[in-house]
Amino acid sequence: MDTVVLAQQLTNGLVNGMTYVLIATGLTLVFGVLHIINFAHGEFYMLGAFFTYFAAKLLGLDYISAAVVATLGVAVLGILANRLFFWPLRREHEFTVLLSSLGLALLLTNGGELLFGADPKYVNSPFADNVVEVGQLVVTQQRVLIFGVGAVVLVLLYLFIKHTRVGKMMRATAQNPEGAALTGVNIRFVYTVTFVLACGLAALAGALVGPTAMIFPTVGSWAVLKGFIVVILGGLGSIPGALIGGLLLGVVESLAGGYISLGFAQAIGYAIIIGVLLWRPQGLFGTARRA
């Protein structure tokens, strides 16, 4: 086996994996803190990519500013989504919340198709065409950016949850919402912050990945599926699980795509889930209610 090709595949896999991690972290955060499965999560990824495209095109911003504007814009949309689709249903059955998020997902996908058009678009980035060479490895600057920004954001998120007051409120809510509310935690504020973080992370992933692939309004359903695979693999609600699951999925897909076939790589993520679940139904790091 050619080691250079192998190293190249591993690098590509880690970069793809990092985007899965960014998507899955938001998904797992919303589940871990609020016990909500957000089907519309992928749509915020899609919006992140499209907002970057339009911020660059309509406002004339450079790529970095456009990505920042898009991320902040979608994070603000997260407040709205929470206010309209999740917060009012917090006492309802979990099906109701799940279906409400499914409704939001359909609304955003079809609304996006109406507003943005169904034809694919390309996000321009100055980093997309330049490459970094490390030995015989060749990586585009955009991919280095994806990995670097992803890693920095995850460290910041970890510090935020671990050490800030708001982070402590989130952890308290995750453990016991009623108890947290009794001790004076503003649950409504925690909902808002969690959705802002989750939607912002998804949008950031969209803004970063946009230049490496075509974007179209239905890309969100792809993103949410990858996110679900990762969180099932790592364990719902576990951030370390999202990190390891995401990187693992990226690497395995890349190796399967390189050595077996691209079509097979799409299915292998699901095959991994089945294997893991037969062995550990709660995922690698998670807990699940068993029948």
Place this chain on the structure above:
Amino acid sequence: MGRYFPLVAVAVAIVLPLLTTNTYFHHLLVLWMLFSLLALSLNVIIGYIGELSFGHAAFFGIGAYVAAILGMHTGLPGVVELILAAVIAGAFGFAIGYVALRIVGPQFAILTLGFGSIIYTITNYWVDLTRGPMGISNIQPLSVSGDFLALTGARGYYYVTLFFVVAFAYACYALMSSRTGRAFIATRENAPLASSLGIDVFRMKLLGFVVATAVAGVGGALYAHYLTVVTPDVMSLQYMAALIIMVIVGGRGTIAGPIIGALIYVGLLEALRAVGPMRLVIFAALLTLSVIFLPGGIVSLWKRWFGESEAAPRPAEEGGAS
């Protein structure tokens, strides 16, 4: 109405296509019945087992592809094809249910979504067997053998599908009023308590899941023969969502609910055809509003307005659609 409601409903359903010779109207009726069959089978999982399955469209797709592939390579009679579609879809249901039903709640929903996506992906990429995204076309009409009693018109398919809907609806009704049905409800309402009463919860759920998936397979085979073309799109996320919408908007855990839900789905999409791409946005908005403001589905309106008078046709309602 009362206890005669089901008989009246069936009589109306039999007369309905005779009222017009408009084939477009007949086409809509066939779609309504096909979706009713699917929604009723999904209702077994959502309403009776109490789990949300996002993989149901995949079993529908398996049934459709079984019929299409068998029709392409063998000259099997239509009846045998329908049975094989049921058996193969049910076998997949067994394998998937065996893995997924060990988990409950949101994780089950995601897992079934994953399985549905595996089957969708395989259908898309296994070009040798399924012709990939192009799909299989020129599927022969449903017949007893060769050209003997071949079904060509929409009206014929309507009656065949109606037969399956009525038979399956009656089976659901009979099941729910039997000992096994009460075991189902006990399992849905409180699984630990049910198992303490000696009910094998896992077996109960698996049984329901396999029956539901086998019926979805029959629906798929009928669909393939009726439209004469199948593509992997029948298993897409859009369809999976649509099926769930029908059951929830109509009223889960009831027999009339999924049938009404299918009618609303088919009717609404046709009625909104004029507004173009906007229709799916309107549709999604309606879904969301109905989930938020009417969690019990349309059927619960009846209950709200007429109180007790609806008891007879929907015995499965007991325990409520929580």
